[in-house]
Each structure stands twice: as C-alpha cells, then as structure tokens.
Amino acid sequence: MKQHDNPGRRDWKTWPHYDAAACGFRGYWYPVTWSSHLTGTPAAFQICGEKITLIRDRGSAYALHDRCPHRGIPLSMGSRQFPGTLSCAYHGWTFDLADGVLKAVITDGPDSRICGKVRVRTYPVEERLGMVWVYMPIGAEQPHPIDEQLPEELVAHAFVMGGRIDPRPGNWRFACENGYDEGHAKYLHRTSMWRLFKAMPVWNLTRIERRDRWIYRVQEEQFWSADFPGLGTWSNRRWWKLRPAKTKASNIGNTGATSKVDPVIAAQEFPGFASVSMPGVLRIVYPKFIHYEFYVPVDAGSHRYVGVMVNFAEGLAALRFYAKYLGLIRWLFHGQFSAQDARMVEATDAPPERLYRPDVSLTSWRALAEEEYTRKLEAAS
Numbered sequence: 001m002k003q004h005d006n007p008g009r010r011d012w013k014t015w016p017h018y019d020a021a022a023c024g025f026r027g028y029w030y031p032v033t034w035s036s037h038l039t040g041t042p043a044a045f046q047i048c049g050e051k052i053t054l055i056r057d058r059g060s061a062y063a064l065h066d067r068c069p070h071r072g073i074p075l076s077m078g079s080r081q082f083p084g085t086l087s088c089a090y091h092g093w094t095f096d097l098a099d100g101v102l103k104a105v106i107t108d109g110p111d112s113r114i115c116g117k118v119r120v121r122t123y124p125v126e127e128r129l130g131m132v133w134v135y136m137p138i139g140a141e142q143p144h145p146i147d148e149q150l151p152e153e154l155v156a157h158a159f160v161m162g163g164r165i166d167p168r169p170g171n172w173r174f175a176c177e178n179g180y181d182e183g184h185a186k187y188l189h190r191t192s193m194w195r196l197f198k199a200m201p202v203w204n205l206t207r208i209e210r211r212d213r214w215i216y217r218v219q220e221e222q223f224w225s226a227d228f229p230g231l232g233t234w235s236n237r238r239w240w241k242l243r244p245a246k247t248k249a250s251n252i253g254n255t256g257a258t259s260k261v262d263p264v265i266a267a268q269e270f271p272g273f274a275s276v277s278m279p280g281v282l283r284i285v286y287p288k289f290i291h292y293e294f295y296v297p298v299d300a301g302s303h304r305y306v307g308v309m310v311n312f313a314e315g316l317a318a319l320r321f322y323a324k325y326l327g328l329i330r331w332l333f334h335g336q337f338s339a340q341d342a343r344m345v346e347a348t349d350a351p352p353e354r355l356y357r358p359d360v361s362l363t364s365w366r367a368l369a370e371e372e373y374t375r376k377l378e379a380a381s
C-alpha cells in the first residue's frame with residue numbers, strides 16, 4: 001500500500017455512544033439562559049433536540065415540554081393566568097408548573113372533566129453561575145445533584161464571573177472537540193487580538209492525563225520555531241510579542257506568564273491548563289482566572305456556546321476583574337478570538353476524518369465520553 005493510501009481512522013465506530021449522540025448526551029444538566037433573563041413570560045428553547053419552555057413564577061424557575069397536548073401549540077406562546085400555572089394561548093388549557101398536570105380549562109368551565117387527566121412533561125431545573133440549568137432525563141430517573149457535574153472549584157469557592165451565551169451553528173461535538181483540540185490554537189489564533197502581544201509555540205509534545213472525571217492536556221515540550229525540511233523555518237515569534245519564559249506555569253495558563261498564580265487556582269494543582277469533562281465542559285486555566293465553555297446541544301446542526309470567565313477574587317479585586325472582563329476579555333476573548341473557533345466549528349465536516357498526532361486530544365475526549373456514558377447507562381439499568 002502506498003503511504004498516501006493509508007485509510008487511517010475515518011469513522012467514529014470506535015465510540016458508538018459518542019457517534020450516536022448527535023443531539024447530545026441525555027442524563028445531564030445543561031445551562032440554558034441567564035437567570036436574570038427569565039421572567040413570568042414563557043420563553044422557548046431547544047435542548048438535546050427537545051423543545052422546552054422556561055418560565056419564572058414567584059422566584060422559582062420551571063421547565064415544561066413546549067407543546068400543549070390539546071392541539072400541539074407551543075406553551076411558550078401562552079401566558080400566566082393564575083399563580084403557579086401556565087395557560088396555553090389557544091383554548092386556555094392551564095397546566096401546573098410544578099408537575100405539568102392540567103389544572104383547569106378556561107374555555108370548558110370550572111367543572112371540565114378533562115382536568116387531572118392530562119399532563120405535560122416537566123424537567124428538573126436549578127440555578128447556578130447566574131444561569132438556569134435544565135436536566136434532560138434519559139427515562140424516568142431522578143437527576144444527580146447538579147453540583148456533582150459542575151467544575152469542583154466552582155462549588156467550593158466564592159468567585160466573580162462574566163460570560164456570554166451565543167447560539168451557534170454546528171454540531172455540539174465539533175464545538176467541544178474544537179475547545180479541547182491540541183493542534184489549532186497556535187495556528188488558527190495566531191492572528192487574534194487576544195494573542196497580539198503573546199507569542200505562541202509552533203508545535204507541542206502533549207500527553208493526556210486523566211484525573212477523576214476530567215482529562216487534562218499536559219504539555220511536555222514546546223517548540224517556538226521549527227525547520228521544515230525543504231521548506232524553511234516557521235515561527236509565531238515577532239519582535240513585538242512577549243515570549244513566555246519556560247516555567248512550570250506554562251501548564252497552568254497558556255499565557256505562559258511568570259506572574260503569580262491565584263491561590264485558589266494553585267491549590268487545585270491542575271496537571272494541565274486545558275481539561276474537559278462530560279457532557280462537554282471545557283476548562284482553560286490561566287494564572288489569574290479560569291475560562292469555561294459549556295457546549296449545549298440544541299439539535300444535530302446547532303448548539304449553544306456558553307463561555308464563562310471566572311476570577312476567585314472578592315471585594316474590590318472582584319470589581320476590578322469584572323471591569324476588565326467587560327472592557328477587554330468579553331470583546332477580545334469571548335468575542336473575536338472565540339469567533340475564529342465558531343467559523344471552524346460551523347465548517348467542520350467529519351467523519352470521515354484522518355487524524356494526526358495532536359488529535360490524541362480528540363480521541364481521548366471521545367474515549368472519556370464513551371466510558372462515562374456506558375457507565376451511566378449501566379448504572380441506570
């Protein structure tokens with residue numbers, strides 16, 4: 001066989017659950033919208049291919065299947081006519097927000113015989129990180145506590161955060177794979193404003209390390225310039241870019257800065273600066289803050305990108321960080337830098353695919369997803 005005929009790995013059969021999860025993995029909590037955006041007017045969303053409506057009533061958030069059982073009108077077109085209920089816009093069927101049971105039918109009088117006989121599916125809801133999270137069940141199981149699914153450091157510490165939620169084209173798996181992808185950042189993002197003054201290596205030697213429910217990318221060696229035989233030298237270095245000192249910090253913050261590491265971040269002893277966990281949560285650790293991405297499946301062709309930047313400061317330092325987020329990070333990082341990723345995610349067309357050495361990051365993530373989901377299904381059965 002000629003070398004260029006080598007077919008390599010072209011499909012995703014190695015990871016059957018992952019392959020089948022075009023609309024996401026059910027059995028997890030997903031962030032849907034900002035808590036501050038949810039009001040007493042129902043709003044329509046789609047998660048894991050399922051249409052849901054969210055509404056706030058007397059302080060609490062509720063999620064219902066967004067379809068009236070009568071004639072299939074979205075309940076998100078309805079309104080609240082009585083406390084604790086949502087009435088369909090068409091004939092006024094009125095459902096209990098807590099359990100979805102039909103409590104009244106406005107156009108059939110108080111003695112309507114259908115009351116109590118019809119039910120709309122409801123979903124468990126929690127509010128964390130200033131967002132409304134919905135549990136998408138596999139069957140009739142009870143959800144696991146949401147705190148078991150959040151990054152551990154966010155459960156145990158006070159923090160200040162800024163973030164954005166953007167609907168984006170492209171399958172959620174492409175978005176997650178892009179987030180954890182070892183190869184692209186140094187090349188795709190070399191033109192980003194966020195990296196304007198920071199040199200990036202040409203290539204890295206990377207290994208993947210598992211710790212608890214996360215896998216980490218650990219950079220063993222970085223190469224700042226490389227000679228490509230017969231072609232010449234290639235480097236990301238420019239005279240105006242700072243070249244990070246080779247310190248241990250290069251594994252906790254790809255700023256590679258020698259600046260001191262935040263004590264909360266240092267205490268985590270992360271093996272590597274980039275890590276990923278189910279059901280598609282990315283963590284990028286910088287010396288002073290941590291960036292998270294949650295890839296929320298909408299349907300097979302689109303997802304919701306939830307990018308959050310967290311700083312563990314309190315008091316005045318927290319205010320300073322938030323001002324920096326609004327003035328700088330939101331536009332440079334969550335804006336232009338992240339838009340470069342979004343273009344690639346939208347354009348990705350795989351499988352088939354032919355992987356290369358840095359893609360150990362992708363195959364490790366898929367293997368993690370496969371293993372965790374197999375275990376989840378076994379536990380549920």
Ligand code: FES
Pocket residue numbers: 068069070071072073088089090091092093
């Ligand atoms: S369709 Fe909802 S009340 Fe008739």
Ligand SMILES: [Fe+2]
Pocket residue numbers: 178179184185189341
């Ligand atoms: Fe990227």
